[in-house]
Amino acid sequence: MQSDGRKSPIHGCYKISSKCSCASPILAAIHCFVKATASDDFKLDAFEEACGVGVEVSAEEIEQAVNEVFEENKNLILEKRYRTNVGELLGHVRKRHPWADPKSVKQFVDAKLYDLLGERTAADNEKTSKKKKDKPTEVEVKMVAVVTPEQQSEEELNPFLIFPRPEENFKVHTEVFFSDGSVLRCCNTKELLEKHLYATGGKVLTRFPPEPNGYLHIGHAKAMFIDFGLTKDRAGGCYLRYDDTNPQAEKKEYINHIEEIVHWMGWEPLKITYTSDYFQDLYDLAVELIRRGHAYVDHQTPDEIKEYREKKMNSPWRDRPVAESLKLFDDMRKGLIEEGKATLRMKQDMQSDNYNMYDLIAYRIKFTPHPHAGDKWCIYPSYDYAHCIVDSLENITHSLCTLEFETRRASYYWLLHALGLYQPYVWEYSRLNVTNMVMSKRKLNRLVTDKWVDGWDDPRLMTLAGLRRRGVTSTSINAFVRGVGITRSDNSTINLDRLEYHIREELNKTVPRAMVVLYPLKVVITNLEAGSIIDLDAKKWPEAQSDDASAFYKVPFSNTVYIERSDFRMKDSKDYYGLAPGKSVLLRYAFPIKCTEVILADDKETILEIRAEYDPSKKTKPKGVLHWVAERSPGVDPLRVEVRLFDKLFLSENPAELDDWLADLNPQSKVVISSAYAVHLLKNAVVGDRFQFERLGYFVLDRDSIPEKLVFNRTVTLRDSYSKGGK
Incomplete structure (x- = not known):
């Protein structure tokens, strides 16, 4: 702005022109006044700079x-x-x-x-009381953001400052908060809160509510960590509740698996419940919902419901008399209406901007026996109807779920408000996705059903059963989840390398070493008498002390040993640490050997055998160190084992985004080596035993093993820096 030289009638100030570029009207006035009255000695440029004239902040x-x-x-x-x-x-x-x-x-x-x-919670709107109150005992915790493995502390376990404590959350509210027809947050009457607090004793109660229609995956590990971890931190309890409202997709196998895997992950449910335990309560409340004018029996087909929702049109049966809906719902209950000919729908808000308020289905007819409830019912509640009600009936304090359910929060609170039921505190967090894997149960079920993988516990899958069979520990999974943190960012696809980091960190400290040769190449030691055996000590642990016999195992050194075929080349190079003609290497825990001759097949290319000499004095100091396995006794091969090498199941980082996601399957995701050689230490291993195969990675004994042939699954490779070249 600029002064036009005319004085304002107020206090004789100069009027301000709109051309001045000062950052505020006050500064503009000062600037124009000074400019109009400046003397020759006044430094206008410096004053303008100090006032921010012309400064633009983007x-x-x-x-x-x-x-x-x-x-x-x-x-x-x-x-x-x-x-x-x-x-x-x-x-x-x-x-x-x-x-x-x-x-x-x-x-x-x-x-x-x-x-x-x-969203603001009810506690956020409470006025702070000036009266001093005794502070509740608090457990010192840290908020978990996305942290690097190096930043992560092993002591950091329960990051739940983001959730209000009961005394913060459960205040008395007599108003219901709406916005565009949607309830934004929980709000309870004094009577409901008093009844709830009496039932819970003021403790935090959560629930882990898996649907028993498949095996749990690593995303459920995050849900368990939050649901169970919150209550562990707050001295409360977490229900394991089976969300079993769809008998067509549920199996007893899945129910048994879920309970087993929850315990394997280290969590102890306060109580195991089923949504089907509440079928009678849910039915009675549905009748009450109809009586209150908040539900109606509908006869639209699924396609018609979809079309009407898209057009925000009411169903033709939406305004049918309450008595008529009550009669029809009773007929549905008695099995007098055919499957697909009627549903019970909640009368919500078809004009809402939230699609999940478009008269969601509460009940549908299914003439299918239930795996837990038997054949007592032929109508079953939907997730949208049952979930919030059972949360309320079980006096859940915190209903925690992933972000895709955020738009259902309005429906959640609408239904509880319509029935006058207690409302838990709802909070959503980002789901956990891992690269090179699909995580939806539908896609996982497709992989299993169409036999693209070898069952729900295939080690290539991110199911918890698959990870366990692969040798991954529950503690490393929990460490991974803890390190990822809890956020509301909807971009939570974590690189598989991060999970592998946590796996290695634990296995490196907890599993013994052993030597296994995957692709054996025979080496004959020419200067060691045939039939001679030298017993050597090999370390199970890198830091093994010589006086600790349990930290070592015996390996025989004979004139016939086997090395990895990839550890020999016909042509040497400076950056190569393996064996080559005329070159020496050290056999780990044994002696240096020098290649003296190479036996080739008739094609003059295939290497059949290596001849070498060993240095019993160990004066030779080669740079390369190789793992190896020798004959157990003269003429007796080493222990023969099967080794399965697993890699990423999909080639792309985000296969779920592809139209033809099955075409992205990695053809090399599973490689079976049927005749690997191993040290005798592994002979007495039992299913689940883990080992580090030196220079190869971490492995676990698989359940397919038989005494005649042990089968080992590779859990994860060693760090890249450990496996470069042939060292």
Whole structure:
């Protein structure tokens, strides 16, 4: 702005022109006044610079500053949530950019607060009481963000500051909060809260609610870590609740597997329940919902329901009389209506912007016996109807689920409000996806059913049963989940390398070493008498002390040993540490050997045998060190084992995004080596025993093993730095 030289009628000030570029009206007035009255000695340029004349702060710069301020004050913000002093945050940003537009700064700060904290809870709106209260005993915890493995502490176990404690969450509320017809957060009457708190004793109760229609995968490991971990931190309990509302997809096999795998993962349910345990309660509440005018029996086909929803049109039967819906629902219950000819739908809001408020189905007819409830029922509740009600009936304090269920929160609270039931606190977090794998149960079921893999526990799958069979420990899975952290970012695809890091970290400390040769190449030691056996000590552990006999195992050294075929070349090179004609290597725990002759097949290319001499004095100091296996006794081959090498199941990092995702399967995801040679130490291994095969990776004895032939699955390779070249 610029002064036009005319005085304002107020205080004789100069009027301001719209051409001035000052950062604020006050500075603009000062600038124009000084410009109009400046003497020759006044340094106008310096004054304009100090006032921010011409300075423009971009939206990107403001956003970056806001992100920096939030990162610096993250713990305080998470603790105080919406009671955080926003003015102080604005002040920190303005210190970085004094001339930034205050309105834009406020918008970015508000948006960042929402991204970090989500919707305001009822506790956020409570006024802070001035009366001092005794602070509840708190367990010292840390908020988990995405941390690198190097930053992760083994002590860091239960990161749940993001969830309100009972005394923060369960205040008395008599109002119901709506926005565009959707309930945004839990709000309970005094009577409901008192009844709830009496039932729970003020303890935190969660539930882990898997649907028994398949095996659990690594995404469920994150859900368990949150559901069980929260209650462990807060001295509460977590229900294992089977969400068994679809008898056509459920099997007793899946139910048994889920209970077993929950215990294997280290969690102890407070109680094991089934949604089907509440079928009578759910039915009675559905009748009550009809009586209150909030549900109706509908006869539209699935295609018609889809079309009407897309057009936001009411069903032709939406306004049928309550008495008529009650009669028809009773007929559905008695099996008098054919399957697919009627459903019970909730009368929600067909004009909402939320698709999950478009009169969701509460009950459908299925003439299928239930694996847990038997043949008592021929109508079954939907997830959208049953889930929130059973949460309420079980007095769950925190209903935690992944972000794809966020849009269902409105329906969740709508139904509980319509029935006058207690409302738990709902919070959503990002689901866990891992690269080079599909995680949807539908796709996993397709892989199993169409025999692209060898069952739900195929070691190539990210099912927890598959990971266990592959030799992965539950503690390393939990460490991986803990390291990934809990966020509301919907971009949570984690690189498989990160999981492998945690697997190696544990196995490297806990499993013994052994020597196995995958592709044996015969080496005859010409200067060792045939039939001679030298007993040597090999280390099970790198730091083994000589006085600890249990840390060693015996290996025979004879005139016939076997090395990896890849550890021999006909032509040597400076960067090669394996064996070559005229070159020496050290056989680990044994002696240096030098290749003196190569026996070729008739094709003059295939290597049949290596002749070598060993150095019994060990004065030779070669750079290369090779693993090896020798004959157990003269003329007796080493222990023969089968080894299965597993790799990524899919070639692409995100196969689920591909139209033809099955075409992306990795043809080399499973390689079977039927005749590997192993040291005798492995002969007495039992299923589940884990070993590090030196220079090859970590392996576990598979359940397919028989005494005559042991089968080992590769869990994970060694670090890349351990397996370069042929060293």
